[in-house]
Amino acid sequence: MNPNKALWEKGDFTRIAATMRESGEALVDTFGIAKNHKVLDLGCGDGTTAIPAAKRGADVLGVDIASNLVTAGNRRAKEHALSNCKFQEGDASDMQDVEDDAFDLSVSIFGAMFAPRPFDVAKEMVRVTRPGGRIIMGNWIPNDPTLVAQILKISSAYTPPPPEGFVSPMTWGVEGSVTERFVAAGVPENQITFKRDTFTFHSPDSPEELVGLFRNYYGPTMNAFEAAEKNGRAEELQEELEDLFKTQNRNQRRDMTTIPATFLRVTVAV
Ligand SMILES: C[S@@+](CC[C@H](N)C(=O)[O-])C[C@H]1O[C@@H](n2cnc3c(N)ncnc32)[C@H](O)[C@@H]1O
Helix, strand or coil: CCCHHHHHHCCCCHHCCCHHHHHHHHHHHCCCCCCCCCEEECCCCCCCCCCHHCCCCEEEEEEECHHHHHHHHHHHHHHHCCCCCEEEEEECCCCCCCCCCCCEEEEEEEHHHCCCCCCHHHHHHHEEEEEEEEEEEECCCCCCCCCHHHHHHHHHHHCCCCCCCEEEEEEHHHHHHHHHHHHHHCHHHHHHHHEEEEEEEEECCCHHHHHHHHHHHHHHHHHHHHHHHHHCHHHHHHEEEEEEHHHHHCCCCCEEEEEEEEEEEEEEEE
């Protein structure tokens, strides 16, 4: 079994994605999508950005490695009566079923960063985007003090070390590494730009309840708890995460959660 696929099919990422809808919509508004634009959403999950892009008139293909999320995406497209939004299974490192130059805009928000072989990912994103088109990536930043970078950092401290040769997804949040990958894919360096941006998680649940959602449904955190349980450290991990979520919560009410998180926005002119 492909461990990358297994990680994201574990649990149910749609439970986390439910806290990302408002920011997903707001982010898509900044993409400058025109009607009938051909848009790829890579590592799309259940369509946090694919669905809003289709609502704005684009012709959208969502590609994701997790079959349960592809099913959830197609279900959501149907619920929203979007015949211009289709989800299919595929690997960002090797999109066999996707033709060259097929998209005006290829987007990957916290998606392709989790695929192995980052140089292949950059090459694939460039291959499927037409000359004159754009790539937009949203990537979490290593050691950033905000939510997701900290969840992944805390989780990794409880998880056994990855196999040799494993490249951390967080390297997609380092400008130099991103530049190196797209330059190797044939893009001139001056066509790659970076900006820090904010994505806000909103939940009607308390920070403690939200930790529970990550513990039960978010693959990387589930793995961390499984490993921590074996070492008798699950309570310690729970406390560390609750502390993080409570400190980061900006909601006036303690029984609801609003947490802004910083990410690196990468734009590539192909
Ligand atoms: C943190 S989730 C983000 C999902 C979505 N973009 C969103 O913002 O809600 C990461 C997504 O990347 C997908 N993913 C991970 N590795 C992948 C790969 N090699 N190819 C395609 N998708 C991948 C996962 O299945 C998951 O849906």
